[in-house]
Amino acid sequence: MPLAFPIGVNVSVPEALTHGTVAESLRPQPLYQFAGWTHIAHAALGLAIARVAIEEFVGLAGGKRATWMAGEGQLAQRTTIQAKVAQAEALVGSGRAYVREATADMWETVCRGDRPSPDQRAVYRLAIAQAMANAVQAVAPGASVRTGEICPASGWWRCGDTHALDGTRWFPRGSTLPAATLQVATGMFGRASKPEVIQRRSTWQLMRHAEAERVALSPSGAPGQVGPSTLA
Numbered sequence: 529m530p531l532a533f534p535i536g537v538n539v540s541v542p543e544a545l546t547h548g549t550v551a552e553s554l555r556p557q558p559l560y561q562f563a564g565w566t567h568i569a570h571a572a573l574g575l576a577i578a579r580v581a582i583e584e585f586v587g588l589a590g591g592k593r594a595t596w597m598a599g600e601g602q603l604a605q606r607t608t609i610q611a612k613v614a615q616a617e618a619l620v621g622s623g624r625a626y627v628r629e630a631t632a633d634m635w636e637t638v639c640r641g642d643r644p645s646p647d648q649r650a651v652y653r654l655a656i657a658q659a660m661a662n663a664v665q666a667v668a669p670g671a672s673v674r675t676g677e678i679c680p681a682s683g684w685w686r687c688g689d690t691h692a693l694d695g696t697r698w699f700p701r702g703s704t705l706p707a708a709t710l711q712v713a714t715g716m717f718g719r720a721s722k723p724e725v726i727q728r729r730s731t732w733q734l735m736r737h738a739e740a741e742r743v744a745l746s747p748s749g750a751p752g753q754v755g756p757s758t759l760a
Contacts (some may be wrong), residue, residue, distance in 0.1 A: 558638040564652065570657040570727035571627045574663035578620045581667045585680050586613060588702050590680055603678050611681075614664040630655035675707045675729040683738045688731035696735060705732045 559565065590606040603609050630652045637644050644652070667681055672688065682701040687694040694707035699705060708730035720743070 545572040558635065561638040562634060562644060564649070567653070567656055568627065568631060571623070571659035574660040575620055575624050575627075578616070578663035578666045581619065581681070582613065584701075585616075585678070588678050589613075590702070592702070606677075608674065610676065619666040623659035625749050626655040627659045658675045664728055672732050673705050673729045673734075677705055679703045679705055679732075681734060681737055682740075684735045685732040686735050688726075688733060691726075692730065698738065699732075 586604070589609055590602060592603050595648050634644050634648055637648060638665075671680065673679065673685075679699045681702055682699070682733050684697045685695050685697050685705070689708040689710065692710055694706075694709055707727035710726055710728065712724050712726055
């Protein structure tokens with residue numbers, strides 16, 4: 529039965545039960561022969577978040593219909609949505625496979641009673657870092673979504689049309705990204721006596737994840753002061 533000590537109580541651990549991160553463990557079991565096993569938790573966390581994000585997005589796409597072109601039916605039936613989900617799946621799957629392969633190689637080595645080589649340690653760390661990078665890329669800022677598609681993540685999105693009035697706006701996950709709003713000159717269509725506002729399809733780029741719109745963005749993309757949901 530594990531021992532439980534009250535918080536704040538000084539406990540003396542016998543030196544025979546401790547060892548440094550680079551020193552050889554006094555315990556023979558493989559789990560204690562490599563101090564870096566805990567690093568895999570970083571990859572596990574990132575991949576798990578990405579996995580949940582993909583599953584949530586697939587669920588939304590399967591039950592939401594396109595509002596810009598209703599005739600296209602459910603968003604899940606659109607080839608662009610399918611391609612993006614496939615790319616995210618490939619990123620998460622390949623990251624997980626790389627980590628498992630590197631970890632298995634390390635585990636087999638310590639089970640034989642050998643110490644991991646510098647190359648094995650490097651590959652193990654690289655696999656964890658790459659898995660995190662893949663997880664971030666699967667749901668990362670910089671992703672582009674077109675008008676009429678589901679917003680995959682709550683945050684600040686910048687309109688891809690440089691002449692649009694929209695600028696950068698906050699959208700919640702699951703909402704449908706709108707068309708870009710533009711102002712045309714007086715008389716461009718031969719009937720207006722004042723500037724007209726029109727809308728046309730565009731793309732939106734995720735600039736920053738944000739579950740609430742109370743945190744605005746500065747022009748450089750860094751967190752700024754509290755502001756409205758539209759930044760010109």
